[in-house]
Amino acid sequence: MKNACIIEISYIDPESYVSLANHDLRKEILKTLYRRALNSPISKQELAESIGVNYHQLVYQLNNHLKEFWTVGSEKKVRGTRMELIEPLHRNAIFITLGKENTIYLVDPLAGLFGSLARVGTRCDFCTEEEAKKCLEFIKNCSCASTINKIETEILIRNKRKQPFRPIDHAIVCALRGISKGEKCVITIPCENCAYINRFVKIEGLTGC
Structure with missing residues (x-):
């Protein structure tokens, strides 16, 4: 049941909530990540293009404000280098x-x-x-x-x-x-x-x- 409705309710501290809920870009990043990576991880470049933001702007938000929400799901080689594919830390x-x-x-x-x-x-x-x-x-x-x-x-x-x-x-x-x-x-x-x-x-x- 790949797309079963799994309701997983977790507590988030108020500071993390405010930092997210009051920032439109962070909300859009999370929403797009959870939807695009519902079945399989995606690259940060794909995520940036889906949202329509600069790649470095996306990486900054992921690493500095959203790191508790995502993880590296897998890696693949692209032109001799490793590219990370990311997904929600808790997809449900x-x-x-x-x-x-x-x-x-x-x-x-x-x-x-x-x-x-x-x-x-x-x-x-x-x-x-x-x-x-x-x-x-x-x-x-x-x-x-x-x-x-x-x-x-x-x-x-x-x-x-x-x-x-x-x-x-x-x-x-x-x-x-x-x-x-x-x-x-x-x-x-x-x-x-x-x-x-x-x-x-x-x-x-x-x-x-």
């Missing part, structure tokens, strides 16, 4: 951080969502209620994310999330529980069941399952 990651009064901020590079949960929502919001219900069947198999208590419900509602909650809402709650332990929440939904991934793959012209 959706990052969250907490602000004042339990405000949740989200970074979902693949979906191109950067901002407060109340403002940008989640990738699951692109799906219909019926599609979301199918995905929630897989959530039931996750002991951590299957239930949301009263306090957690209040936090989600404060962040403008509406019931019935979507799969990523459940995963966010699961991840919030694990912050103190440094744990993340990972939920896998087969791509034949994930309407968002299916639409995304079709729009981007990527290879399916």
Whole structure:
């Protein structure tokens, strides 16, 4: 299941979030990297051309401000020299951080969502209620994310999330529980069941399952 919808919620520190969310080029670099390298790594030159920026400008941002988000996936020889092919360090990651009064901020590079949960929502919001219900069947198999208590419900509602909650809402709650332990929440939904991934793959012209 190459393009399974793997929801991997990780915590990002507030400083890293602000540095990213308030910088349009960094957001564009991450979004393009996560999409172009969904199935296989790409060269920095390819990434720069896709974004339409100078190669050295891209490398500066990658090395100085985005190094926690990417890694070298492989290398290949080009005219006697080694060229690095890069990919997301965690290709399925959706990052969250907490602000004042339990405000949740989200970074979902693949979906191109950067901002407060109340403002940008989640990738699951692109799906219909019926599609979301199918995905929630897989959530039931996750002991951590299957239930949301009263306090957690209040936090989600404060962040403008509406019931019935979507799969990523459940995963966010699961991840919030694990912050103190440094744990993340990972939920896998087969791509034949994930309407968002299916639409995304079709729009981007990527290879399916």
